[in-house]
Amino acid sequence: MVERDAGTTEGKAGITRRRFTLGVLVASLLGAAGSVLTLLKVLSPEKQGGGYVTTIRPGDRLVYARGGETGVTVRASSMKVGDAVLVYPSSKASNPANLVQLIRLKETDLKPPTNIGLTDQGFVAYSAICTHLGCTVSWVENQKSPDASYTECFCHNSIFDPARGAKVMGGPAPIPLAQIGVKVTGEGALIFTSDFTGPIGPQV
Amino acid sequence: MIFKWFDERLEIEKFKAKFLRKTFPSHPTFLLGELALFSFITLVMTGVFLGFLYEPSTKMVSLFGAMVPAAYASVVRIDLLPMGLIVRRIHHWSAMLMIAAILAHLMRIYFSSAYRKPREINWLAGLGLWGLTMFAAFTGYLLPYSQFSVTATSIAYFISKSVPWVGDWMSRLLFAGEFPSEATVPRFFFMHVMLIPAALIGLIGLHLVILVKQKHTEPPANKNRKEAQGGKRLIGLPIWPEQGVISMSFYLFLLFVIVLVSTYIPLNPVETYGPPSPGTPVMRPDWYFLPIYGFLKLIPGDLSFSILGGKITPETIGGVIFPGFLVLVFASIPFLDRAKGPQPYMANPLRRPFMTSFGIAGGVFLCMDVVAGYIDVLHIAPQTMIIYTILATLAAGGISFALLRLYNGKRGNDVT
Incomplete structure (x- = not known):
C-alpha cells in the first residue's frame, strides 16, 4: 500500500514521515556546515609568529635598503643635516620589519619625546613601517628650512615629526613610529644600539 | 537544411516562440546592464588568454639578469609578446568599464525607482554582482606582483585584519596566512580566475532569470498604449532578431572603443612600478576604490576604542565600518521605499x-x-x-x- 498523504500518516513511534525526513535533512545540513567550518579552519594557516617581528640586534651595521648602493654600509660623513635614507641591518634585509628610516637632524633640534640617548651626532632612526596600514614612509625634504622637513606616508598622508619622537602631526596613523638607537662607530659607520622603543607596523 | 535537422531534434522553433519573441522595452538607459555583461564577456575572453601565460608564484627567478618574483616576470613576458600588452590593457580597461557600467545601471534603477516591489530580490542580486566584481578587481590587483600590487594588497590585508573579533582569522583565511606570504598569490589567482567568475556567472544567471520572470520595467509613456491593448504584453522590441541585432552591434561598437582606448592609453604600467621593493611612492587605487581610499585619509588617528573585546581602530572605521554602512544603506533602499503594490513602470x-x-x-x-x-x-x-x-x-x-x-x-x- 502506498500512502499518498505521507505528511499526516502517523508512524508507530508517533512521528510523521515528513517530520522524520525533515529531521534527517536538518541533521545532514548541520553536519555539512560543520565540515565546512573545519575546512575554513584548515584554509587559514596558523600564525607563523610572522607579521612585524624585528630581528635587529644591537651592534648590527646599517646598510642602504634601496637605490644603486643597496647593501652598502651607510657612512656618517655621507649624510648632511636634513638628509634621510631607508636602511636595513646588514644581511637581514629579507624581513620588512627591519626597515628603518635614518635621519640626520641638527642635534639642538631634537626635542622630547625623542629619546636623545638613542641618537648620536643628530642621527635619529625610526621604524619605516607606517603604523596606519603598513606602507613605507618617505622623507619630505624642505630645502629652504631643513627643520620644516618631515616624514610622511604617501599612502594616506600620515605625517610624523622626527625631531619630536616621530609624533603623529596629522593623518590617520594612530601611534608614533617606534624609535631605535643608533651610534656612529670609530670608523664612521653606523650601528644599531637598542631594540625598537615601541610596537612597529599597523596596530590592528 | 541544417536548421531543420537541429529543429527536428531540439525543437528550436518552439524555443524561439517562447523566449526569443519576448519583448524588451526600449529606452536608451536600458542598455547599461548589457554594457556590464558585455564587459564581463570581454574580461573572460582576455582572461583566458592571460591565464595561459601567467605564472602564479612569488618564487624568485631571473629576468634580464635581475632576480624578480616569477609572477612579475611572467607579466613582463606577456607584455613583450605580440598583442600581449594590448590584451592585458583590454582586460584592465574592461574591468573598469564593467564597474562603471554597473554603477550607471544601479543609478538608472535607483533614480527610476525600478527597485520597488516586486523587484527587491533583483536589486539585492545586483548589489551582489557589484560586490563580486569589486572583489574580482581587487584580487586582480595582486597578480602582477609589482610594487603597486604588493602595496595595495598589503593595505587591504591590514584593513581585513582590523575587523573586530574575527579579523585576525579572516585575514589569514583570505590571504592564506600573514601577507606577504608565498601562499597568497596562488590563492588570489584561484579566486580571481575560478571562484569569483563562477559565482558571477551564477548570479548573472539568477539576475536574468528573475528579470525574464518579472518582466522589465517600462517607460511610463507605454502606459496608455498598453492599457489600450489589454495590458498584458510589454511594449518594445522582440529579443530576436530586433533587440538581438541592436545588442550585438552595441557590443561590437563597445569592443571597438575598448581596443582603441587600450591601444593609446596605458594602464597599470607594471614595468614602471617595478618588482616589490622598500619605499612606497605616491600611489592611488583604481577609481572605484577611491571613495574608500579618501575616507581612510579623513579618519583621525586618535579615534580608536574597544567594545566587548573588539578593537575599533581608524582602519576599522575607514576600511570596514564605512563600506559596510554603504552596503547596508544600498541594501535597505527597496525596503524603506514607501510605494506599495507592484510597480510595473519607471518612476x-x-x-x-x-x-x-x-x-x-x-x-x-x-x-x-x-x-x-x-x-x-x-x-x-x-x-x-x-x-x-x-x-x-x-x-x-x-x-x-x-x-x-x-x-x-x-x-x-x-x-x-
Missing part, C-alpha cells in the same frame, strides 16, 4: 523629491570622498575636508529637495 525622478535628492546627496558624498583622496595635492587638512564633505552633502540634498518640491508645487503634481 519619473522629478516626481520623487525625497528619493531623488537622497540619491544626489549620496552621490555627492561619495564624490567628496574621492576628492578626499587628493587632499595631499590639494593641500587641504583632513579636518577641513570633513567639514567640506558634510556641508556639500547636506547642501546637495537640501537644495535638490527644495528645488524639486518647488517644481512639483508649481505644476500641481502629486509627489511620492
